[in-house]
Amino acid sequence: MSEIKDAFEFSRGHVPLLISMPHAGTRLTPAVEAGLVAQARSLPDTDWNIPRLYDFAAELGASTLAAGYSRYVVDLNRPADDKPLYAGATTGLYPSTLFDGTPLFHEGGVPSSEERARYLAEVWMPYHRTLATELARLRDEFGYALLFDAHSICSQVPHLFDGRLPDFNLGTHSGASCDPQLAQRLKQVCAAAPQYSHVLNGRFKGGHITRYYGQPENNIHAVQLELAQCIYMDEAEPFAFREELAADARVVLRKLLETYLAWGQEAHSTRTSQ
Template sequence: MDKVLSFHQGRLPLLISMPHAGLGLTQAVREGLVDQAQSLPDTDWHIPRLYDFARELGASVVAAEYSRFVIDLNRPDDDKPLYAGATTGLYPATLFEGEPLFKHGKEPSADERKAYLEQIWRPYHETIQRELARLREAFGYALLWDAHSIRSLIPHLFDGKLPDFNLGTFNGASCDAELAERLQGACAEAQGYSHVLNGRFKGGHITRHYGNPAEHIHAVQLELAQSTYMEEVEPFAYREDLAQPTQAVLRALLETLLAWGRERYGK
């Protein structure tokens, strides 16, 4: 495999994970995709650009290089479903609209997918594990922000239009309740934006697996409606006029996260 992730080590007790921002494809996946999947429509588009202030803020950042069409880094390695109803798995077989992802008989082989698990999925999760362990040892706690985005209208996955900011804490299991309340407050102060806590998106594998308040690791997923910062149709253009005010809200959320940690743990 080529480079499977990018990682930047910061100076604060915060790790930002971007598991669905990658655009890389293996040869088998590229050759097998149906025509409507060639543009990678289910990507979390422009997430590294949207969070380009995070390094200056002092956060550590890990981002995927390969597309979720190769392997989904936010699913468990045993591929157990995380949501009731329509969803996608460790090795996605459908687009978000429910249509087949691969041409008939052109899916990657079992051996190829085993290689994706070992050479793409595992390094990403080993990076998260190491960095959270380092942060907890250095600060006494660690904060994990799992950064996602999605089209605001996908009838196959959810009814109606998605709220702008969709916070997920696995129904309160992945982070302290007071922290979740403060994040909701920060969203409520952002005029012109809607938000929800533990709505359609409660947090995927990363949030659920690593968030452990009893061990002083607090994890939150944000599923951001793409209508807040980009065009949701091809060519999926970044909209600076939309993105700038949205970035201000994102910064406020991360600063709220960090301020809570300093108050709770003293550093």
């Protein structure tokens, strides 16, 4: 078995915000790469170009955590016990199909249970240890922590949802992962950009990371944002980044994160003054 290296990239910031990017990775293990069907080799279900889209995060002072390995190896936004998160069509901890329902691996190409146990231990666990440690550090230092789970997906995936996906899809586990006032503030930011469509807790309500780490009762707030990829990139291979589109999308993204930080400061100041 080859050694698994660079499971993630982490950068520590100086404000109480952590941006997680669990589906941005493109590395494959030899066993996964050898088993993939031809349609999967371009990694179409990747959250393409997300680190580049959020390249302003350092200017805000946010911490960032980005996956190194593809979700085809192990999905960092699924629970370790692989309990389904959504009713209907979805993908699991170890995906078996592409988003369009096509089998991910050719016959006999599925990695062994031993291989997959290693992916859980050497890819999934290190990402989540880092995520949990950073959230704990932020809460200890600031009194609260803000988690923003950044995703993107092709705007039309008939196997997963009907029609065209809204541009900005905010998810708060149906209100359980963050303060409801925060969710409304973020929704207002999206509404103030009428060139883009948006929804709160629509098809994407937040995956495992949002659901597990979002604990507003413990001063840890979590929000997932699923973006329609057509607002910042080409959705067809080779999935090129479109700077002229991304520039406009970044204006809204930056406003969302600035609003997130401002809300946290206001809410914490109110609590500590009471």
